[in-house]
Amino acid sequence: MLLNKRITIEPGKRNGKPCVRGMRITVGDVLSYLASGMTFDEILDDFPYLEKEDILACLSFAANKERIELSA
Secondary structure: OOHHHHEEOOOOOHHHOOEEOOOOOEHHHHHHHHHOOOOHHHHHHHOOOOOHHHHHHHHHHHHHHHHHHHHO
16 A cells, blocks of 8 residues: 555644645544544544544554554
């Protein structure tokens, strides 16, 4: 999966936090919804502009970030 197609970082948007496809929903938002117990389908119902691949990209982004931080 090409994360740069799904996860964007813009200095003027949401204080430079990683966002989904240039929208105002952050990777952290999506991860928080998952951590609270929401299913993919519930997230997609609440945010119809998101796609399943966006949620997977958020998970992949977080996993990559963890890997990078652990190796530093």
